Amino acid sequence: MAKEKIILTGDRPTGRLHIGHYVGSLRRRVELQDSGLFDRIFIMIADAQALTDNADNPEKVRQNIIEVALDYLSVGLDPEKSNLFIQSQISELTELTFFYNNLVTVQRLQRNPTVKAEMAQRGFNDDASADNKAGIPVGFFCYPISQAADITAFNATVVPVGEDQEPMIEQTREIVRKFNSTYAPVLVEPEILLPDNASCLRLPGTDGKAKMSKSLGNCIYLSDDSETVRQKVRGMYTDPGHLQVSDPGKVEGNTVFTYLDAFCKPEHFEKYASCFVGKKVSFEFHSLEEVKAQYRAGGLGDVMVKNFLYEVLEDTLRPIRERRAKYEKDIPYVYEVLRKGTEAARAVASRTLANVKRAMKINYFEPGILDELIREQSEKYAL
Numbered sequence: 001m002a003k004e005k006i007i008l009t010g011d012r013p014t015g016r017l018h019i020g021h022y023v024g025s026l027r028r029r030v031e032l033q034d035s036g037l038f039d040r041i042f043i044m045i046a047d048a049q050a051l052t053d054n055a056d057n058p059e060k061v062r063q064n065i066i067e068v069a070l071d072y073l074s075v076g077l078d079p080e081k082s083n084l085f086i087q088s089q090i091s092e093l094t095e096l097t098f099f100y101n102n103l104v105t106v107q108r109l110q111r112n113p114t115v116k117a118e119m120a121q122r123g124f125n126d127d128a129s130a131d132n133k134a135g136i137p138v139g140f141f142c143y144p145i146s147q148a149a150d151i152t153a154f155n156a157t158v159v160p161v162g163e164d165q166e167p168m169i170e171q172t173r174e175i176v177r178k179f180n181s182t183y184a185p186v187l188v189e190p191e192i193l194l195p196d197n198a199s200c201l202r203l204p205g206t207d208g209k210a211k212m213s214k215s216l217g218n219c220i221y222l223s224d225d226s227e228t229v230r231q232k233v234r235g236m237y238t239d240p241g242h243l244q245v246s247d248p249g250k251v252e253g254n255t256v257f258t259y260l261d262a263f264c265k266p267e268h269f270e271k272y273a274s275c276f277v278g279k280k281v282s283f284e285f286h287s288l289e290e291v292k293a294q295y296r297a298g299g300l301g302d303v304m305v306k307n308f309l310y311e312v313l314e315d316t317l318r319p320i321r322e323r324r325a326k327y328e329k330d331i332p333y334v335y336e337v338l339r340k341g342t343e344a345a346r347a348v349a350s351r352t353l354a355n356v357k358r359a360m361k362i363n364y365f366e367p368g369i370l371d372e373l374i375r376e377q378s379e380k381y382a383l
């Protein structure tokens, strides 16, 4: 039998999902789901992982589970095709983590660049001399191991995520190789699937910071209303050197253009041509390259480009918002999706855990095994 093609991916319920999630992961998930190329798709709401840096705020995590689920359904994830579930309700995942912990060194975890950056961002450090209230929660430090448990529990072959997840997938692959060579080849080594558009690998925040992130408060949320989107776009970081409209502007590192790279489609130029019609100057563009060329040459103001970006974003966000409004009126359905999805996911994780324990020979009470164990030990003591 050919190896099954299985997807596992997910999000931390630390806030509503934003357009960085959309281009980095969600949009691709929906395409993969609808491609029919995958045998199973597991989408996890990673509440246990969210608690690793929100231990004192479980209510935030609890409230955001429904937000993330609503965002999932709104972007087009279909519970008939994708198995949506809640991580903490699958205790098998924590058991797997416990065994994988033994296969990873502290030093290896310390080298993980994403975890390093996230610790710095959260003020977690091991500086004993400073006024160090934070320290590093052990659970947070080890979350790449728990992620390996999530991925391998479902035998995932493909993990579609943003670039920040690359070190996590590499850590998982190492654990799989170590486990399989130490015990028995029961775990599947996953591949990462990164966005194919460079600007989607790590969408910057509206403030121009390297990553749009719930924790940084620089997000345009999928559920923002259209006026909020307009305000956020209006306040976006562009090229600080572009003071006069007539000045040449920089496109590289200009967040407005990065978002256009991520969201703009060929049909938008005709559809939203009026954005480039002004009182003093007007332009007719047919491609993003033409817009960029004009911006670089000077004469094209930020306001026009931002108005265009707003329309482009709304073209994607409007239908998502409309679907969300529908699901918000049917909360019992959303929880039923999660409950059923969690039950189905748990069955799979439980089979993997059984295989893992069998490979490690810690399945003492399994039918047949106990008899053998008794025989073996009795013989030893019969001498």
Ligand code: ATP
Residues within 6 Å of the ligand: 010, 011, 012, 013, 014, 020, 021, 023, 024, 025, 160, 161, 162, 163, 164, 165, 200, 201, 202, 203, 204, 211, 212, 213, 214, 215, 216
């Ligand atoms: P937090 O700040 O709580 O970590 P986050 O915004 O980083 O939240 P996650 O839930 O950690 O979001 O990430 C979920 C998925 O979305 C991952 O696959 C991640 O790679 C992707 N992702 C998150 N932010 C971005 C971004 N700005 N650009 C591209 N992909 C992103």
Ligand code: MG
Residues within 6 Å of the ligand: none
């Ligand atoms: Mg994150």
